[in-house]
Amino acid sequence: MRIRVINPNTTASMTTLIEASARAVAGPGVVVEGVTPAMGPASIESHYDEALSVPGLLAAIAAGERDGADGYVVACFGDPGLDAAREIAAGPVVGIAEAAMHAATLLGRGFSVVTTLARTRGRALDLAVRYAPAGACRGVWACDIPVLDLDRDPAALARVVAVARQALARDGSDVIVLGCAGMAAFCAQVSAELGVPVIDGVSAATLLVQSLITLGLRTSKRDEYAAPLPKTYIGPLTEFGIMRSC
Known part of the structure; x- marks a missing residue:
């Protein structure tokens, strides 16, 4: 089982501390990977910071999907981008x-x-x-x-x-x-x-994600959390465009 704990800010030293807290409670056979996004604010202390942290968070979720992660923790107390992350992740995503x-x-x-x-x-x-x-x-x-x-x-x-x-x-x-x-x-x-x-919340979310995976449960894709509709994004968001799968 692989759980990615994503720190939505870009301060790597904070990611290290978050990862240590998650690893301390993870069960046997659970691999915890702390992730620092490639873009975003150094810390999240305003609505503006939170909004600009979401693209980096979603890019980290997308990378986790490509790498085969089983579930994710959004490790910021504002739970930024949580609903959007659930739309693109196959496994459970839990905010702290x-x-x-x-x-x-x-x-x-x-x-x-x-x-x-x-x-x-x-x-x-x-x-x-x-x-x-x-x-x-x-x-x-x-x-x-x-x-x-x-x-x-x-x-x-x-x-x-x-x-x-x-x-x-x-x-x-x-x-x-x-x-x-x-x-x-x-x-x-x-x-x-x-x-x-x-x-x-880091420890609590890690164990909750672990439990959901163990139970074989995933986010429902029936309606609201279905994959985003295919469309083009432009400018700095070009890479976030959703292409229709064949």
Whole structure:
């Protein structure tokens, strides 16, 4: 079984950290491959960044299809391009926000998300409406640390713990969801500090993809997630044109 964990930003050092988190939970015989797209932003911290990360993500999915990958993790908490990726992948594709929020609803009555910059809170709230029952997401809190500083700032872990502790107290939550793939390495330490379940979406998504593949399940191609209609794209998107198969 081959699972490709795609970091939608183009910072290779972050891909290395994400890949390590995924490999740590993968089962025997599962090959985890971290992928950094050939195009896109260095980090994803705005709607603009997220939109421009999608072409690189989709190109990485297409390459995985050519190489025989069995499934994919979209390793950005905004789950950019997730629906589009499902249209072109034969195997399951799971986003880390999707996996983390679903897992959180199995472990407690309510959860809080601790994310990076305050400007990303709205996206997390939008995804909570899609993925979780009404009222399950009790709040989204920002630690105000840029994505690329999570593994550079020696105070980052302490800041995440402090914000998560505040979220538990203010929201009355039972579970903390870490709202950035770059926080994956903090998961065990934050949980030990707080004494509650803390979910890293990279690990959760990796195991969910692994489980779906093991069960022989794939994304339905009956309607919405069928292959895109054949058409021509022009300009920088020429290579993304879909040709009708014979």
